[in-house]
Each structure stands twice: as C-alpha cells, then as structure tokens.
Amino acid sequence: MKTEVCSVAFLKAVFAEFLATLIFVFFGLGSALKWPSALPSILQISMAFGLAIGTMAQALGPVSGGHINPAITLALLIGNQISLLRAIFYVAAQLVGAIAGAGILYALVPTNARGNLAVNAINNNTTPGQAVAVELILTFQLALCIFSSTDSRRTSPVGSPALSIGLSVTLGHLVGIYFTGCSMNPARSFGPAVVMNRFSPSHWVFWVGPIVGATMAAILYFYLLFPTSLSRSDRIARGTLPQQFMILSLTAPRASVIVNS
Template sequence: MKREILTLAFARAVSVEFIATLIFVFIGLGSALKWPSALPSILQISLAFGLAIGTMVQAFGHISGAHINPAVTIAFFVGNQISFLRTLFYVVAQLVGAIAGAGILYGVTPANTRGNLAINALNNNTSPGQALVVEMILTFQLAICIFASTDNRRSGGVGSPALSIGLSVALGHLIGIYFTGCSMNPARSFGPAVVMRRFSPAHWV
C-alpha cells in the first residue's frame, strides 16, 4: 500500500482529481450565478453540472477514475475497489480542488453577481431530515449509475460511462435543486462554503 503512493501513476491520479474537481466546481457554480441581465434556470444549472462531470469523466477517467466526489471515492473504498491511502489522498485533493475552483470563480466574478456563490441551502419549507433523505437518494442513484456503467463483468456494451454519469448528475439536479440546491457531492458544497466563510447549521446534510 505504501509503495502505491510513491509511483508516478499515483501522483498523476491525485493531481487529476484536484484539477477535475476544480474545473467541475468552477463550471457548476458558475452556471448558478445570478447575473443581473439573466437569471439561471434550473435546466441550465442541471445541464451545466451534468455536462461538466461528463466531460471530466471522459477526459480523466483513464487516469484516476475521475471520481471528482468524496462520496464516490468512499463508495469505491467500501466496495474494496481502491486502497485506504488512495481514498485519503483523493478526498483531500477533491476538497482542495473544490476550494480552488470556487476561489477562482469568486476572483473572476463581478461583486454584484457573486451572491453567495451558489452555496447549498435548504428550502425554507424543507426540514434537515427531509433534505437528508433527498440527498441520500440522489447520491445513491449516482453511485449505482457509476458502478453499473463501469462494471467490467457486464456482458455486452454498457455505452458511454461519461454520458450516463453526466445524465445521472443532471437528473439529480433537476430534482434536488428544489430541496437543497442539490449537492450530491461534499466537495461541491465544501468549496464555496470555505471561500464565502458560510457554513449553515444544515451544511452536514
């Protein structure tokens, strides 16, 4: 296990998780900014998050697996697909990448447009318990999609993992935005919260 982290392939994989998460968060959060001339629609935000994750999976999947999500990385660890050390390094890279992506977006966005940088927040009529159930279901369907579309044991073609994973993320946002702003990804929630220094009592959801 210790030898694993000393290889060039491991360093490349961790670096890719950082870069991919940075780009994903930058694009995803950027699509949700409230420009004075044009407010974003739920469809626009959903497509942006879905297309961003699909593009990153297509570009970097062969290097690191393109998890881009601590929840996905932990799911792979629980499924005995990756080692504990790889899990640890991936999660740290993803969280730091999310902070970097949110920070860059903050720096290039006009002050009157930043708002709260698309921080996740519960709907006024949604309780933390309800939000937790919604996020669990949406994240579960994403994890199932990822495992199913990358399972080498399946006979016949499984199509494009990048496309199916991107659609799964977009699907989750089409529903989840109404409840929580839709996270499905701890890094996506963590990055802007750190940059804006706003951690709501329901951030744990």
C-alpha cells in the same frame, strides 16, 4: 504503502482528482451565478453540472478513475475497490480542488453577480431530515449508475459511461435543486462554503446524505447484486478499480473511469 505513494502514477492520479474537481466546481457554480441581465434556470444549472462531470470523466477518468466526489471515493473504499491510503489522498485532493475552483470563480466574477456563489442550503421549508433523505436518494442513484455503467462484466450494450453519469447528475439536479440546491457531492458543497465563509447549521446534511447514499449503493452493488472483492495488493497494483470495472474510451483501448457530482 510507501511504494504506492511515491509512484508517478499515484501522484498523477491525485493531481487529476484535484484538477477534475476544480474544473467541475468552477463550471457548476459558474452556471448558477445571479447575473442581473439573465438569472439562471433550473435546466441550465442541471445541464452544466451534468456536462461538467461527463467532460471530466472522459478527459481525466483514465488517469485517476475520475471519482471527483468524496462520497464516491469512500463508497469504493467500503466496497473494497481501492486502498485506504488512496482514498485519503483522493478525498484531500478533491476538497482542495473544490476550494480552488470556487476561489478562482469568486476572484473572476463581478460582485453584482456573485451572490452566495451557489452555496448549498435547505430550501422551500424542507426540514433537515427531509434534506438528508433527498441527498441520500439522489446520490444513491448516481452511485448505482457509476458502478453499473463502468462494469465491463455487463453483456448488454452500455453506450458511453461518461454520458450516462453526466445524465445521472443532471437528473439529480432537476429534482434536488428545489430541496437543497442539490449537492450529491460533499466537495461541491464544501468549496464555496469555505470561500464564502458560509457554513450553515445544516451543512452536515451535504456530507451525511451523499456519503450514506453512496455507501448504501456500494454495499448493494459490490456485496449483494454483483459481488467482487480484491486483495489489498490487487487494489494497490490496479490503483483505482479492478479490471472488470473498465470502460471503453473513445481514443484508447480500455481505461478505468468512475465519477460523480
């Protein structure tokens, strides 16, 4: 355990999770600002979140696996794909990165366009129960897309996993924004809530829904559809994912990439 934490590769991976989440939150929230001259559209926001995830998956995925989402990290832990220690450090880095990204955006945006900094909230008379179900379904499809598109055991053409994951995030936003503003990622909800100090009574929805949805996807994929298991030493040695969960990089031979919203 001490060897893992003190390794340069581990420190780089944790920093990559921090940086990737910071950039993702900055661009995602930035697309939803309420500029007086041009209010954002649902399509604009959806594409911005999807493009941000795809870009970070391609850029920093080879360093850390590119989880960028506490729900995905915890799902991989449940699926026995990463060590507990790495999961703890990753989640901490993601949450701090989300706060930093939201904080930078808050400092740069004029007050007349800042609004509530796109803090997630239940909309359109949606009940908390309905909101949890929606977030669960949205994150479930995202997690399945991540696990499947990065599985090198597949014999069928996969294409670009980063693109597939980005489109999955875009799909979720096209539907989810109407219900909850679309989270699919506890860090994305936590960052602006901290910066704006706006924790609604329903903030728990944006943790429970994504975590349960991603966990269900991990159990289905790793234990039922395509069983795979690693020993503790293997999980530490390989860092993020087993060799069968590798994707072809555009610029390198093989690099592990796993992401989220």
